[in-house]
Amino acid sequence: MSEVIISIKNVVKDFGSVRAVNNANFDVVKGEFFSLLGPSGCGKTTLLRILAGFEVPTTGTIEIDGQDVTLNPPNHRPVNMVFQNYAIFPHLNVASNIAFGMRKSELSKVDLQEKIDQMLELIKLPGYGDRKADELSGGQRQRVALARALIKQPKVLLLDEPLGALDKKLREQMQIELRQLQQHVGITFVFVTHDQEEALTLSDRIAVMSQGDVMEISSPADLYENPQSRFVADFIGTMNFFRCTLKDFSDGVAVGESKELGSVRIQCSEPVCAVNQDFTLAIRPEKLALEFDSVEDSVNSVKGTMGPSAYLGDRSHFYIYLQGREDPVSVALQNLSGSLEHVRDTDREVCLTWSDDNCVMLADYE
Amino acid sequence: MKSRRINSFAVYAVIYLIFLYLPVAVLPLFSFNDSSYVKFPLVGFTLKWYSQLADSHGLQNALVNSLKVGISVAIISTILGIFAAKSVTRYRMRRSGLLVGFIMVPLVIPEIILGISLLMTFSIGGVKLSLITISIGHLMLCVPFSMLVLISRMEGFDKSLEEASLDLGENAWWTFWRVTFPIILPGVVASLLLTFTISFDEFVLAFFLSGTDATLPVHIWSQLRFPDKLPSVLALGAIIVVLSTIVILFAELIRRGGVQLNKQSKV
Numbered sequence: 001m002s003e004v005i006i007s008i009k010n011v012v013k014d015f016g017s018v019r020a021v022n023n024a025n026f027d028v029v030k031g032e033f034f035s036l037l038g039p040s041g042c043g044k045t046t047l048l049r050i051l052a053g054f055e056v057p058t059t060g061t062i063e064i065d066g067q068d069v070t071l072n073p074p075n076h077r078p079v080n081m082v083f084q085n086y087a088i089f090p091h092l093n094v095a096s097n098i099a100f101g102m103r104k105s106e107l108s109k110v111d112l113q114e115k116i117d118q119m120l121e122l123i124k125l126p127g128y129g130d131r132k133a134d135e136l137s138g139g140q141r142q143r144v145a146l147a148r149a150l151i152k153q154p155k156v157l158l159l160d161e162p163l164g165a166l167d168k169k170l171r172e173q174m175q176i177e178l179r180q181l182q183q184h185v186g187i188t189f190v191f192v193t194h195d196q197e198e199a200l201t202l203s204d205r206i207a208v209m210s211q212g213d214v215m216e217i218s219s220p221a222d223l224y225e226n227p228q229s230r231f232v233a234d235f236i237g238t239m240n241f242f243r244c245t246l247k248d249f250s251d252g253v254a255v256g257e258s259k260e261l262g263s264v265r266i267q268c269s270e271p272v273c274a275v276n277q278d279f280t281l282a283i284r285p286e287k288l289a290l291e292f293d294s295v296e297d298s299v300n301s302v303k304g305t306m307g308p309s310a311y312l313g314d315r316s317h318f319y320i321y322l323q324g325r326e327d328p329v330s331v332a333l334q335n336l337s338g339s340l341e342h343v344r345d346t347d348r349e350v351c352l353t354w355s356d357d358n359c360v361m362l363a364d365y366e
Numbered sequence: 367m368k369s370r371r372i373n374s375f376a377v378y379a380v381i382y383l384i385f386l387y388l389p390v391a392v393l394p395l396f397s398f399n400d401s402s403y404v405k406f407p408l409v410g411f412t413l414k415w416y417s418q419l420a421d422s423h424g425l426q427n428a429l430v431n432s433l434k435v436g437i438s439v440a441i442i443s444t445i446l447g448i449f450a451a452k453s454v455t456r457y458r459m460r461r462s463g464l465l466v467g468f469i470m471v472p473l474v475i476p477e478i479i480l481g482i483s484l485l486m487t488f489s490i491g492g493v494k495l496s497l498i499t500i501s502i503g504h505l506m507l508c509v510p511f512s513m514l515v516l517i518s519r520m521e522g523f524d525k526s527l528e529e530a531s532l533d534l535g536e537n538a539w540w541t542f543w544r545v546t547f548p549i550i551l552p553g554v555v556a557s558l559l560l561t562f563t564i565s566f567d568e569f570v571l572a573f574f575l576s577g578t579d580a581t582l583p584v585h586i587w588s589q590l591r592f593p594d595k596l597p598s599v600l601a602l603g604a605i606i607v608v609l610s611t612i613v614i615l616f617a618e619l620i621r622r623g624g625v626q627l628n629k630q631s632k633v
């Protein structure tokens with residue numbers, strides 16, 4: 001069932017001395033919502049423009065639906081793009097914008113009109129055909145750009161940060177609509193974003209990029225729960241990192257030693273390094289628990305002092321100082337009973353604990 | 367205090383406008399005066415100078431020549447202007463600033479110098495003077511204006527609009543006609559009108575570079591030697607003033623439409 005629709009092979013793109021994409025090598029599966037995620041300037045747009053045909057890779061090939069299209073211009077590819085600024089034609093009304101790509105279609109006037117009406121229905125702007133481009137809000141322009149691309153029934157739809165210009169509320173609403181739309185039309189989406197939350201919400205799979213490299217490709221849950229590198233762990237969500245040395249491994253349990261945490265146990269099928277070598281232990285803030293009464297130092301727990309805290313409505317963030325560590329450890333607790341006001345006194349002694357299956361071993365360390 | 371300031375400004379404006387338009391108003395006034403002598407008092411109302419115009423062969427030829435030169439210069443310089451403006455704004459050519467500077471130079475060289483040097487060039491090259499040599503001279507004057515008008519029109523042009531057209535299946539040719547051209551159309555019309563007017567009015571270059579075929583300004587100048595032809599020339603001048611005003615108003619209307627279009631293309 002998992003049929004490959006895009007195959008990116010050894011793609012490198014240099015702009016002069018800048019390497020925008022460094023040896024990208026992956027497949028996109030038919031019908032999936034695939035995201036390219038990474039900080040600004042990491043090469044997401046460049047990779048997307050290579051797929052659309054606006055850039056030719058320095059080396060490497062692009063196959064779409066089994067055909068090598070590396071050198072095909074944009075008008076000879078079965079893909080369409082939604083531009084970052086939407087690129088709605090200002091001299092045409094909404095209907096003409098949507099119909100722009102249909103000049104060569106064999107549809108009769110009546111059929112084309114019907115098709116346009118269907119698209120307007122699909123993007124929830126029925127009756128907007130006669131509106132001029134400048135009478136549309138940002139969200140409406142974004143929908144028109146979608147309809148203009150989707151009416152071509154592309155094999156792949158490419159989207160470059162299409163929600164970036166919208167305010168937060170509208171963006172969240174459009175995320176839901178976009179996901180529903182993708183499931184409804186069944187077209188493969190390749191979606192570029194620098195917003196990790198957006199990528200997690202929308203995607204079937206995410207490729208995380210950094211400085212031209214594709215660091216890791218996984219499902220959102222895997223990226224969050226089991227990142228394979230420090231960069232990915234740090235970029236997606238918040239993460240606490242601790243440097244440890246591996247002391248022993250047996251029966252799926254690694255035992256490590258850390259200056260800051262003391263003795264640690266980690267469940268894993270295979271350790272990331274050999275015994276007596278260093279690794280990074282990564283623990284999410286919400287996987288840490290705070291104990292206020294029995295302040296006892298044992299395995300997978302450590303004593304600390306309460307630093308500043310922040311109340312965020314549904315949850316609170318606490319910052320705990322450990323001996324021998326400069327940055328405080330970040331802990332997130334659900335505000336299940338009131339605002340946790342009573343535990344916020346700074347300087348009080350607390351104990352951090354976590355379970356051995358809730359932490360991640362990473363091979364790279366700083 | 368404030369109203370006094372406005373009053374003094376109004377006075378200034380009125381004086382300025384009188385200074386500007388009084389000489390122009392003299393043209394139509396005497397073109398209806400039933401006398402060969404341009405002096406007060408006016409003698410009586412007549413349309414005979416206008417009907418004389420219709421009978422003058424030389425004048426009609428000159429008019430046709432001017433239209434030929436003006437229209438071809440307007441079209442060619444606007445096309446060149448589109449190409450130049452496109453490459454300057456789109457491809458950010460290296461040293462395009464310097465290049466644009468060089469293209470603008472004819473604007474500041476006195477026309478008489480330009481006329482003499484062109485005349486020398488043509489005679490060295492053995493080129494016979496004709497409407498074509500006039501047109502070449504006018505092109506040198508008009509291309510910079512076309513470029514200025516079109517560069518300012520294309521400066522805000524969003525490159526992704528053309529990319530969107532390619533992405534939606536059109537090639538470069540259709541992209542130009544379906545996207546680029548309609549969006550820069552107000553600039554194109556303004557450039558056509560402006561360059562036509564410049565060529566139609568131009569005297570110095572046309573005087574140097576004309577062979578046996580005179581353009582309208584050259585013809586008018588030649589007629590001024592015959593005092594009895596003067597009222598006819600005035601009638602002609604009056605017609606040109608009215609037509610020019612209409613053209614300029616039209617260009618301004620289009621330009622205003624263009625400003626609105628510019629706003630649309632921004633998000």
Ligand SMILES: Nc1ncnc2c1ncn2[C@@H]1O[C@H](COP(=O)(O)OP(=O)(O)O)[C@@H](O)[C@H]1O
Nearest residue numbers: 015018019020039040041042043044045046047
């Ligand atoms: N046309 C170009 N010419 C030169 N450098 C470019 C060009 N396009 C992108 N770059 C460079 O390539 C890198 C990646 O850019 P881009 O793909 O736009 O990143 P992103 O979309 O992830 O923010 C950046 O360093 C950028 O400066």
Ligand SMILES: [Mg+2]
Nearest residue numbers: 041044045046
């Ligand atoms: Mg980008």
